[in-house]
Amino acid sequence: MVRVRFAPSPTGNLHIGGGRTALFNWLFSQSQKGKFILRIEDTDKERSKKEFVDEILYSLKWLGFNWDELYYQSQRFDRYRMHADKLLKAGLAYVEKSPEGKEAIIYKVLPQKIKVQDLIRGQIEFDSSLIKDQVLIKSDGTPTYNFACVVDDAEMNITHIIRGDDHISNTPKQIMLYEALGFALPNFAHLPLIMGVDGGRLSKRTGATAISDYRKMGYLSEALLNYLLLLSWAPGDNRELISVKEAVKLFDIKNVNKTSATFDLKKLDWINNQYLKSADPEKLADELIPLLEAKHYINRDNFDRPQLLVLVKLFQARLPRLNDFVDWADFFFLEEPAIDPAAKEKYLSQDLSKEFSLFAQKIDSLDCFDITNIETSFRGLVAELGIEAKKLIHPVRVALTGKTIGPGLFEVIYYLGKERSKRRLLKWVK
RNA sequence: GACCCUGUCGUCUAGCCUGGUCCAGGACAAGAGCUUUUCAAGCUCUCGACACGGGUUCAAAUCCCGUCAGGGUCACCA
16 A cells, blocks of 8 residues: 655745645555655744644645645654664664753764665665764754654655655665664655746745745646646646646656756746636636625625626636736726726827717617627727727727726626716716 | 756757657747737747767667766754
C-alpha cells in the first residue's frame, strides 16, 4: 500500500510551492490507490501559529485534497525523545551541554558514501564526511526537522517521499538516521522548484504566493491545479487542458520534469479563462455573490438571481479572472455608470445629441423590446442617418457602460432595460 | 567557497532512456490581419530554441567528456 505525506510547517500560509508539492503527492497517492497523509510540522513553537494551520487546511480543501490521516508533530515529542534515547544507548549519538547547562542530543556522523535512488533524478551520491554531526534533540527539548521527519515517516509507514528539490541535501542526513534507527528506507522523489519571473525563488515580491490569494483574485481551483500540473509534467500529447481527474489516470512520477519552472501569470490567466468559459454559471454566481455584496451592488437576501445568471453567461467567456466580473459588469448594478475618461474622450467628445435622442425614441417605441428588434431599429437608424454602424455603436456603448469593451451592444441594451438605456442616452443630449 | 541539482523558442513544454521519421512539434505571451459591433473573447498568419566547445558515429537535441550559466543546500528554521 502506497502511503505518501504532505508535511507543511504552519509558519506561514500554504504557498504555490507547497500547493504544488501537495498536488503531486495527492496525484501519486490517487494514481496508486494509496493513502494521502497530512502532517503538520509544528515543532517550532515560536513561529508556528494556529491561524496558519487553519489557513493551510482551508487551502488544501479548496484545492480538493482530502487527507486520510492527520498528525501534529507537537503531539509526538515523546516519540522523538524515545528514539533519540535509543541512539544514545546504542552509542550512535552523544550529549552536548550548553554553557547554561542544557543538554542537546547529537548524532555522530560516520564517514561513508551514501547513494540515493531518486525516482525523478536517478542516482545521486553524497560523501558524508562533508556532513557535520546532526542535532537530534535541541537543548530546549524539541526535535530538529531532519530527526522528527525521519521518525515520523518511518512510524507512519510512508512509502514515498515526494518533496521539493531544496530537500535533496537533507536526504543523505535522513538516510543515515533511517539506518541508525533500523528503519527501512522509503522511496524518494524530488520535484523541481518553482521560480519567480525574476529567476529567483518565488516570493511576495514577484507576486502573490499564498494559494488563498489566488482564490481571492478569482482563480478557479481547477485552473490553478491544471497550471501547477503543467509546470513540471505533461501528458505527452500536446494537451494543455487536463483535469486532475484525468491526470490521476495518466500520471507517472517518472515523467515529472527535472528542470525548475518559472511561474507565469499570463498562462494561468489563459487557463483560468478556459475553465471559466465552461464553468457552471450557477457556481460562478455563488462565488460572485459575496463580492457583489461587498461592493453593495446587490443585497445577499434580496436580489434577482436569474438576472445575475444572465450577466454571468454574458461575461464568463471573456474573463481572465472571475473577480474581473465585478468591475466589468458594474454598470448593471450602479445607478449611473462610471465613465472611463479615456473612453469619454475618444467617443463622447463630439455632440451626438441628435443621434442619441433619435435612438432613444426608437427603442422607446419598440413594442417588442428584444435583442433582434433593438438591433433592427439601430441598423435602421444608422441607415437613415447615412453613417457607419460603428460610428454610433462605440459612443452608445460608452454612454451605457462607461467602457469601450464588453459584451455585444444589443445584448447590453436588452439586459439593461428600456428605461435605463434611454435615461443613460438622454444624459448626453444637450 | 564546498557539495548537490539543472540547462530545447521570452515563458511552460514534446522529443532525449531505445541516435536517423526534428533545417526540432504544441501552448502562453508578443506582432500582423480577419470578425458589415468593441474587447482582455474567437479565427488565421508571423516571429522565435536544441547554452558553448570537443569527442564517439555514416548520422547527435538525443551517447561521452569538459567549460560556462542558473538554481539549491551547507542552522539547536522547517
